[in-house]
Amino acid sequence: MVIFTLSVFFCYVEEAHGVYIRGVEVPVEAQAGKDVSLRCWVNPWPGQLYSLAWWKDGAQFYRSTATTSSVALVSLFPLPGLTLKEGSGGLGHVVLERVRVAATGSYTCEAVADFPSFSQHLVPANLTIVDPPDTGPLIAGYKIRYYPGEVLAASCTILRAHPVPAVSWFINSHQVEEGRQEVVEVNPEVDLTFTTTSKLTLRLKRHHFINDVINLTCGAQVGQRLWTSTTITTHRARPHKHTRPRKHHDLHATTPIPRQRRPQQQRPTEINFEKDEAAIQQPAGEDLSHVVGTGSVQFHYGWVVLVSTLVCAVLWA
Structure with missing residues (x-):
């Protein structure tokens, strides 16, 4: 993932005579792990510059002090979360190496004039370190x-x-x-x-x-x-389909149904009163159910009527 570094450049103009900062360059955003360059430009003026410093959240980490020679004395003060080195761009140039999230904050460039005015000019700018998430959402x-x-x-x-x-x-x-x-x-x-x-x-x-x-x-x-x-x-989601009852031919197609045997209708017993020796010799009062309808012993309905008539005549006599 590539993060574009945006820089903010501030310009200031003072009508009054004194030291003033022409502009600062501080990225609005920088990716974690990259180097960040900070610059501060001071307009030339008749007097001598006493010092030029960088501050982060109120703590100083860079200071350039004028000396009797033409070479300024540069001092770097370590801060938690910052690794510093002096930049090659001249006075007021400092590099933050392999920045971490802790480098996020407010950075201020301070310029101080020398004796006798000791006039001061401050220009702040914010830096945010962007650290991508470990994974996608x-x-x-x-x-x-x-x-x-x-x-x-x-x-x-x-x-x-x-x-x-x-x-x-x-x-x-x-x-x-x-x-x-x-x-x-x-x-x-x-x-x-x-x-x-x-x-x-x-x-x-x-x-x-x-x-x-x-x-x-x-x-x-x-x-x-x-x-x-x-x-x-x-x-x-699709609605559930209701199971329809199977038709008769569907049932036969999957599970055969055993055929049920229809109960056989009993044919009426034909009673025959033909005389048979076995029937005649049957003792009186003995159950003849085992004889009826078996073999040649069959009783005719006419004999039943005749016997009934004789019994009735005896009773009326």
Whole structure:
């Protein structure tokens, strides 16, 4: 990832006679691990310059003092998080080597005139060190499939970045303006970076699905120029199909059904009163059920009527 270094150049003009700083050059942003050059230009004036110094957040780290000779005495004062070396660009030029996030701050160039005025002029400028996140944004909490009308809730975490990133959400490359977006957590790390978590809550509508697909993107802008993003894909869910009852031929096609035997209808027993020796010799009162309908012993209905008539005549007599 390439970060372009922007420089700010300030020009000042003073009507009154005295020392004044024509301008300073301080990058607005610089990438962590790179060298940063600071410059301070002082306009020539009739008097002698007593000193030219650089300060960071109120602490001096560079000082050039006039001497009796034409060569100035340059002193460097180490500060936590800064590695310094004198620049080759002349008075007021200093280089910050392999800057870290700790180099972020307010830098001020100070010019002081010599005796008798000891007039002073200060020009400040801010420097921000941009440290990219360890990885791309991490999206979590989403589902693989959604129905229209469901609520999509997802989180996006940017690990160890400086400065605090600005998080944006996109659906199918269009920035999400609806729903609820909020930064739920910003945790400072020991190296002065930040881990940031953003959450999106959005009720999905039909227009969010393009060809039944949603491309959800979380993007993070770190500083003015650095952009990183991650995209995940989720799909539209389909309603479950209800199982229809199988037709008869479908059942036969898969599982054979055993045929059930129809109960056989019993034919009415034909009673025959033909005389048979075995039937005649049957003792009175003995059950003849084992004889009826078997072999040649069959009884005719006419004999039953005759016997019944005789019994009735006896009873009436």
